[in-house]
Amino acid sequence: MKSYDLRCPICGTVNRGLYLEETDGWMECEKCGNVTQSMEHRQTVLIPLILKTQSRSDNNRVDRLAVGI
Numbered sequence: 001m002k003s004y005d006l007r008c009p010i011c012g013t014v015n016r017g018l019y020l021e022e023t024d025g026w027m028e029c030e031k032c033g034n035v036t037q038s039m040e041h042r043q044t045v046l047i048p049l050i051l052k053t054q055s056r057s058d059n060n061r062v063d064r065l066a067v068g069i
């Protein structure tokens, strides 16, 4: 699995050897401890997960939101 070096957006420390594909882009900074997610490495699409948990009437609303994105 490929590892990445990623700069913490909070404190600017470069965290090395991160397995972002395994964590879906999430990393915990080794210096400040903040947990952040790299949009670049995010693979999960959130919209379908929302659709599964919404009632039928809410689905129409979510569909329109998805189109807006």
Ligand SMILES: [Zn+2]
Pocket: 008, 009, 010, 011, 012, 013, 029, 030, 031, 032, 033, 034
């Ligand atoms: Zn940090």
